[in-house]
Amino acid sequence: MNQPDDNHLIQQVLDGNTGAYSLIVDRYKDLVYTVVIKIIRNREEAEEAAQDTFLKAFHALPSFKREAKFTTWLFRIAYNTAISRTRKKQLTTTAIDDKMIENYSTDEIKENIGQLNEEEQSRMLQIAIKTLASDEQLLINLFYHNHQSIEEIASITGLSDTNVKVKLHRIRKKLYMQMQSNMQPMLS
Amino acid sequence: MKSDNHIEDLNDKLLFDLIGNLPLEKAPEGFNAGIMQQIYSGVEPFEYTPEYRRQMLWAYIAIGVTVLLAVFMLFAQWPFLKISFLSTPEQLRDLLNASLGIFDGFSKVLSFVKSSSSVFIIFIALTLLLIFERLFRKGISSDRSFTF
Numbered sequence: 508m509n510q511p512d513d514n515h516l517i518q519q520v521l522d523g524n525t526g527a528y529s530l531i532v533d534r535y536k537d538l539v540y541t542v543v544i545k546i547i548r549n550r551e552e553a554e555e556a557a558q559d560t561f562l563k564a565f566h567a568l569p570s571f572k573r574e575a576k577f578t579t580w581l582f583r584i585a586y587n588t589a590i591s592r593t594r595k596k597q598l599t600t601t602a603i604d605d606k607m608i609e610n611y612s613t614d615e616i617k618e619n620i621g622q623l624n625e626e627e628q629s630r631m632l633q634i635a636i637k638t639l640a641s642d643e644q645l646l647i648n649l650f651y652h653n654h655q656s657i658e659e660i661a662s663i664t665g666l667s668d669t670n671v672k673v674k675l676h677r678i679r680k681k682l683y684m685q686m687q688s689n690m691q692p693m694l695s
Numbered sequence: 696m697k698s699d700n701h702i703e704d705l706n707d708k709l710l711f712d713l714i715g716n717l718p719l720e721k722a723p724e725g726f727n728a729g730i731m732q733q734i735y736s737g738v739e740p741f742e743y744t745p746e747y748r749r750q751m752l753w754a755y756i757a758i759g760v761t762v763l764l765a766v767f768m769l770f771a772q773w774p775f776l777k778i779s780f781l782s783t784p785e786q787l788r789d790l791l792n793a794s795l796g797i798f799d800g801f802s803k804v805l806s807f808v809k810s811s812s813s814v815f816i817i818f819i820a821l822t823l824l825l826i827f828e829r830l831f832r833k834g835i836s837s838d839r840s841f842t843f
Contacts, residue, residue, distance in 0.1 A: 529731050536722040544720050554723050561730045566737075617709055625716075632713045650705070651714035675705050682710070 510534075513577040520568060532561050535578065538653060539585045545645040546589035556592050560585040579659045582649070586663050613680060616687040623690075635685035643678045650675055 511519075511530070519527035539560050544553040564584050571580055620628055636644055649655040649663065657675075661668045808814055 525734060526731075528734060529727060532727045532730050536726050537719040540722040540726075541720040550723075554726065557722060558726070558730050558733075562733055562737075565730075565734055613704075613707075620709065628713055629716065633717065636714075636717075647710075647714060651707075651710050652717065652719075654715075672705070679705060679707060679710065 514573055517568060517571065517573075517577065520565075528565055535581060536561075538578070539581060541648060541652075542582055542585045542645060543589040545641050545648060546586070547593055548641055552592060553589075556589050557585065560588045563588065575662070576659065578653070579655065579662055582653075582655070583663045586645075613683045616683045616690075619690055620686065631686050631689055632682075634689050635682050638685050639678065639681065643674070643681070646671070646675055647678055647682070 513531065513534075516527045516531050520531070536557065540553060540557045543556040543560065544550070547553045547556055560581070564581055567584070571577070620631065623631065636647070639647070646660065646664075649660050650657075655663070657668050657671050660666075660671045664671070666674070
């Protein structure tokens with residue numbers, strides 16, 4: 508059975524069918540919860556922030572311009588709600604050795620990862636992701652998991668397009684560096 | 696140029712596959728119900744339809760024009776435009792009498808109120824009503840009262 512699309516559900520809510528919002532919440536609750544927990548890192552507070560996000564979105568629904576994707580708009584609310592709860596002004600850049608990252612080639616580690624089975628690959632990746640800063644985890648989650656474009660991520664986080672690209676570029680390399688270091692005992 | 700290279704690097708199939716297959720964080724049980732409960736106890740969103748906006752625009756224009764006309768009729772004293780609005784002595788006397796009658800009426804009511812305990816009773820009644828209203832609203836929902 509075809510699921511009604513976001514715009515159809517939104518129109519139903521605006522026409523007075525409040526119950527239709529329940530379908531929207533159900534559709535995006537895990538994605539929103541994942542976004543906020545990357546920033547807040549506390550389950551209880553993340554739950555409150557995620558609920559707050561959906562309530563704010565509900566009340567702001569009449570002002571939602573359907574030119575942008577609903578998820579981008581919703582994630583921007585989630586991001587701002589989570590950031591204001593942590594009293595962080597903006598995404599912070601983690602101190603990393605730029606030179607080391609720029610000179611690092613990912614080709615070799617990609618080959619090594621390719622030799623592992625899927626379960627091991629996933630485990631290595633999860634361990635590596637945990638070493639990243641919360642803002643870095645959020646960016647890779649939005650890009651590689653939620654398939655948000657650079658422009659959409661920039662709109663959600665308030666960063667410039669170029670800044671998002673540079674950050675993602677660095678985070679990707681950091682991720683591979685971390686995976687390589689985790690794989691050393693297995694390779695030797 | 697550098698950012699173009701960055702975006703080429705970013706389109707990394709391995710990472711898309713690996714991260715795409717990672718499980719999402721699960722929202723806790725009862726998450727949806729909690730939100731809907733709060734929504735049902737609050738105000739529903741209202742969309743200002745184009746028709747509503749158009750009607751409101753006309754209403755504002757009508758109010759604006761009325762105010763302008765009133766100001767114009769009261770204060771226009773240009774030599775080339777003579778509006779005889781309340782300009783005869785009889786008309787002005789009638790207006791003055793009516794106004795004085797209203798003021799006199801108010802004055803009588805106030806003096807009656809002052810000379811009795813009515814003011815005290817009205818204030819007590821209002822205070823009790825406001826307290827009762829606040830407690831009553833608190834019992835229904837967490838919304839703030841309009842009166843406080």
